[in-house]
Amino acid sequence: MRYFFHIAYHGTHYSGWQRHPKVMTVQEVLETALSSIFKQPVAVNGCGRTDAGVHASQYFFYVDIEKEWEFDLFFRLNKVLPDDIAIFDIIPMQGLPHARFDATQRAYNYFIHTYKDPFLSGFSSLYLEPNLDLDKMKAATALLPLYNDYRCFCKMPDRNDNTICNVSSAEFFVDPKGDRLRFHISANRFLGKMVRIIMGRLLEIGTGKMSVDEFENYLIKKETPQIIIPAHPQGLYLSKVTYPYLDLPPRTSFLATLETDWTAV
Numbered sequence: 001m002r003y004f005f006h007i008a009y010h011g012t013h014y015s016g017w018q019r020h021p022k023v024m025t026v027q028e029v030l031e032t033a034l035s036s037i038f039k040q041p042v043a044v045n046g047c048g049r050t051d052a053g054v055h056a057s058q059y060f061f062y063v064d065i066e067k068e069w070e071f072d073l074f075f076r077l078n079k080v081l082p083d084d085i086a087i088f089d090i091i092p093m094q095g096l097p098h099a100r101f102d103a104t105q106r107a108y109n110y111f112i113h114t115y116k117d118p119f120l121s122g123f124s125s126l127y128l129e130p131n132l133d134l135d136k137m138k139a140a141t142a143l144l145p146l147y148n149d150y151r152c153f154c155k156m157p158d159r160n161d162n163t164i165c166n167v168s169s170a171e172f173f174v175d176p177k178g179d180r181l182r183f184h185i186s187a188n189r190f191l192g193k194m195v196r197i198i199m200g201r202l203l204e205i206g207t208g209k210m211s212v213d214e215f216e217n218y219l220i221k222k223e224t225p226q227i228i229i230p231a232h233p234q235g236l237y238l239s240k241v242t243y244p245y246l247d248l249p250p251r252t253s254f255l256a257t258l259e260t261d262w263t264a265v
Contacts, residue, residue: 002064002096005044006089008057008252012122012234013084015052017059026050026085027061033080034063037073047099047241048106051193053233055123057109058240058250062099088251097245105168107186107240108195110231114179125235130179132206137172138265140205140215144170144185144198152218153198154191155228163222165189173262182262186240196230203231 015023034042111124151163204210
């Protein structure tokens, strides 16, 4: 039987989702916990990768279990997992759906604060730029759904079969004081570091280091820039994953420290 697990994690202490030798990852922690509970090796397959330090307020993975358990797995798993990983739902699935390849829509949110705040530092990216040109950043953001080849916003595009991503929405939001920003983007798929690279370019526009025309030129030419500087990882959240057969609202709203009255730029 295949089971989907609906979870969230705070990625600060992990080197991303995917298991790697000699570093701690979210996948390794989950596989270790499940293998201990079932007393046999258990492999988990996630809905995608996240970079080191990146968070997920909604994430899905699946496991295949031969025989249904006779104990409260939800309780046991949450008890043994660290505080920065939470299980929300365990969902039995018909057939063999795939957490990664079946996803039709993913959404990310990126949070920025422009003043130093020790209570935001682990959940939002600090950029001491109080005078960002939000109008130009908005104009560049509005271009994203008009193009579908994102080779220019991928660190290593040749590792992919293609660099086509259908962006369905991209928006900027600001808090009432104007010193905290939220960038939201949704698409059918994302390339490696794509959101952080886009965010880095938008910050260049906001600080006057790049024009909106230069930004669009990258999308038109479809060339990989020689220098790519992604935005900091701690402001990024995988926030929604949607399937044709499963569309659950996120169980966490990023954290109380990030909740505010956002207004579209």
